[in-house]
Amino acid sequence: MTITAREVRWGTAGKMIVDGVTLDAVPGRMLGLIGPNGSGKSSLLRLICRLRRVAGGVIRLDGADMAGMARQVIARRIALVEQQATTEAEITVLDVVRLGRTPHRGALSPWTERDGEAVEAALRHVGMAGRRDQSWHTLSGGERQRVHIARALAQTPSELLLDEPTNHLDVQHQLEILALVRRLPVTSIVALHDLNLAAMFCDEIAVLREGRVVSAGPPDAVLTAAMIREVFGVKACVERSPHHGRLHVQFLVD
Numbered sequence: 001m002t003i004t005a006r007e008v009r010w011g012t013a014g015k016m017i018v019d020g021v022t023l024d025a026v027p028g029r030m031l032g033l034i035g036p037n038g039s040g041k042s043s044l045l046r047l048i049c050r051l052r053r054v055a056g057g058v059i060r061l062d063g064a065d066m067a068g069m070a071r072q073v074i075a076r077r078i079a080l081v082e083q084q085a086t087t088e089a090e091i092t093v094l095d096v097v098r099l100g101r102t103p104h105r106g107a108l109s110p111w112t113e114r115d116g117e118a119v120e121a122a123l124r125h126v127g128m129a130g131r132r133d134q135s136w137h138t139l140s141g142g143e144r145q146r147v148h149i150a151r152a153l154a155q156t157p158s159e160l161l162l163d164e165p166t167n168h169l170d171v172q173h174q175l176e177i178l179a180l181v182r183r184l185p186v187t188s189i190v191a192l193h194d195l196n197l198a199a200m201f202c203d204e205i206a207v208l209r210e211g212r213v214v215s216a217g218p219p220d221a222v223l224t225a226a227m228i229r230e231v232f233g234v235k236a237c238v239e240r241s242p243h244h245g246r247l248h249v250q251f252l253v254d
């Protein structure tokens with residue numbers, strides 16, 4: 001396992017928001033986090049990359065308790081793409097992606113060939129190499145999302161955390177980004193609202209409700225009509241697609 005969480009708790013204002021979460025991210029695989037709005041997905045991702053400190057339980061990276069690790073050590077390993085990340089307006093696409101190299105560089109160290117290669121590869125991966133000189137504030141929402149993902153890739157993480165990475169993206173780019181993450185030699189944890197994207201791309205899925213994992217395992221075991229009704233309050237029919245062989249969820253409205 002690369003990242004393991006055991007009985008992780010975190011809360012604020014007297015309310016438990018992550019309430020005893022236990023999960024394992026298997027090396028090289030994609031773990032999906034699904035759950036209704038406010039179920040704790042973003043909070044859990046922020047705990048995993050230690051933007052927040054756990055109030056109880058333990059998160060380990062390759063067996064070592066992350067609570068005792070230096071911030072830079074964590075930043076060299078784990079990249080997070082947040083849902084609504086903001087960036088200074090007066091910078092270019094290239095500037096944003098170059099920021100991904102920060103954890104690998106000392107304050108005075110020169111820009112290296114390796115830094116440049118990581119940035120170029122990241123720009124290419126998200127299809128933004130031709131837009132490197134464009135000003136950040138002129139980008140569309142989807143383009144910004146792709147540049148944020150490029151920044152995370154430039155960090156050359158071994159663990160990649162993505163909070164709703166398909167938000168703002170058109171269907172082609174939704175599929176491309178998730179296919180890219182799957183292809184990368186990284187362990188990924190991805191919060192997703194679209195159950196069909198989760199079914200298509202995730203190796204394992206954990207379902208959160210009110211800060212607790214209520215189901216976890218391969219998509220075939222987790223994505224059931226009963227779970228969708230119970231957790232999301234929606235009627236659904238779950239079938240195996242004759243086209244791609246993965247589960248497909250059809251929602252039913254009265």
Ligand SMILES: Nc1ncnc2c1ncn2[C@@H]1O[C@H](COP(=O)(O)OP(=O)(O)OP(=O)(O)O)[C@@H](O)[C@H]1O
Pocket residue numbers: 012013017035036037038039040041042043044
């Ligand atoms: N710093 C905070 N102060 C107060 N409440 C918070 C804080 N951070 C998170 N919350 C609350 O915790 C709950 C979980 O939020 P979180 O963003 O983790 O959920 P989520 O599953 O990612 O939701 P969504 O699907 O809507 O993005 C929400 O009710 C949110 O309002």
